[in-house]
Amino acid sequence: MGDIRRRGVVALGVTGLVAPLALALTAAPAQAASCTSQTGPYQKQVERFLGRPVDGKQSAADCKAVQAFQTKHGITPNIGYAGSVTWDVMDLMNKQKAVGNKPNKDGKCPVDKGRIACVNLTLQLSWIQDGAKLVHGPVPVRTGRDGFETRTGLKKIYWRDIDHVSNLYDVPMPYSQFFNGGQAFHSVGLSMWNPPGSHGCVNMTPTEAKAYWSLLKNGDDVFVYGRKPGT
Structure with a gap:
């Protein structure tokens, strides 16, 4: 795939953040609001x-x-x-x-593919395994929100860009590893538990995005399964 066309594919599916969330990558933390005295249901x-x-x-x-x-x-x-x-x-x-060091206890991520990055949407966890051997993780991730779900199935990493910038929103997407159109593993400066989620990408902390960058390469398999809570 030519470079111009390839960039176009990514642009159509830019998934990490939209403009308002882009600002959150660099903006100072919001000041705490006044505390409520109301007892909550939980x-x-x-x-x-x-x-x-x-x-x-x-x-x-x-x-x-x-x-x-x-x-x-x-x-x-x-x-x-x-x-x-x-x-x-x-x-x-x-x-x-509770998952501990056995993220694939249910055997849903394939163990016959060699090295593979697994993404469990239900638990918002990702890890890398080689056969049945755990190589890295599991680590919390932040996947696509309702209406922008991270697509499930067996994919392959087809393009990596360590300094990628979204050409729709001019949002940095460091350590991007694209595996399904515009959906990619990449670093963000947000909590992995920041609701409601991304616009389809698998967000990671900078530390974990760097680790995935060093462990994966073009052609490696990615398997996404389950369903993110709230989608």
């Missing part, structure tokens, strides 16, 4: 997750702890309310932690 679960006294009643200290978590992960409004979005993020973190 108060006890959130208190337990944060190591707070579990009494199901909002306190000033509870609110500050919840608010700090929301601010860190880009959950809005960050007013310390123990609502469904905050609890969904925490619940996902619990499920990811």
Whole structure:
């Protein structure tokens, strides 16, 4: 595929971020909003997750702890309310932690392809394996939101660009490894739990995107399966 045509394919599917989210890559963290005194529907679960006294009643200290978590992960409004979005993020973190070092315990990612990058959309985890051997991960990732889902199936990395910039939104997409049209592994400066998700790309932390860059190459298989919560 020629370079001009190849760039066009990527432009049509630029997936990491749209303009408003692009600003979040470089903008300073938002100032914390005022804390709410209202008890949320997931108060006890959130208190337990944060190591707070579990009494199901909002306190000033509870609110500050919840608010700090929301601010860190880009959950809005960050007013310390123990609502469904905050609890969904925490619940996902619990499920990811429970996986331990056996991300392919269910055997859904192929073990007969040699080196392959696996993406479990349901758990928002990715890892690299070689046969049945775990090579790297699992690591949390941020995939496509509702309406912009990361496409499932067996793909191959076909183009890598370490300094890629989206030519639709002028958004940096460092360590891009494209495997399905404009969908790629790439680095972002956001929390992996920042809702609602990307526009189709598999977002990674800079550290993990660099690791994937060093471990993968053109022609390597990528297998995406499951369904992202909320899609």
